[in-house]
Amino acid sequence: MTFANVGHLGTAHGRRDELVAILTRRSDRLAEAGCLLYEVGVSDDKPDAVFVVELWESAEAHRASLTLPEVQASIAAARPLLSGDFGGFRFDVVGSPLRD
């Protein structure tokens, strides 16, 4: 079942674009690990935050991806940029009005 993980990560003031650069670094390993969609964004309403929407083939695929060396490296690179303010939610996809 397709699994969605969405969230926002607060950054230290002025460090947002560094986090965007880390999270958007091209990674073919993510698709191989079952990542279907991974969109990274920003908002003028919250200038020190990065937003992420992820879709995965399953919750298990998402969980397993966290142990990939390059994901571990991204987490380590991101950590010094984070403010500690974060939030989001996870859910199981059950349908879409765009398809039968």
Add this chain to the structure above:
Amino acid sequence: MTFANVGHLGTAHGRRDELVAILTRRSDRLAEAGCLLYEVGVSDDKPDAVFVVELWESAEAHRASLTLPEVQASIAAARPLLSGDFGGFRFDVVGSPLRD
């Protein structure tokens, strides 16, 4: 610029699946209006809530879609099911690790 709208909608106890049915009703008008992705889901952790991730060609396309007759009809049908508990966030997509 691709625009993301993600959120969760709390429902009256036991009415979740009725809201899922409304939100997943097939609608070709959404794609015509610039909707790129619209995933609806649920979570065992929050049994009286429905989760939505939407991607749109632009924030303007999303805003304009709210005036479509069928979107207005969905909103009217959904309203009696809602608990008033809701949340989420919106952002502009700036990239993805899945593509250059």
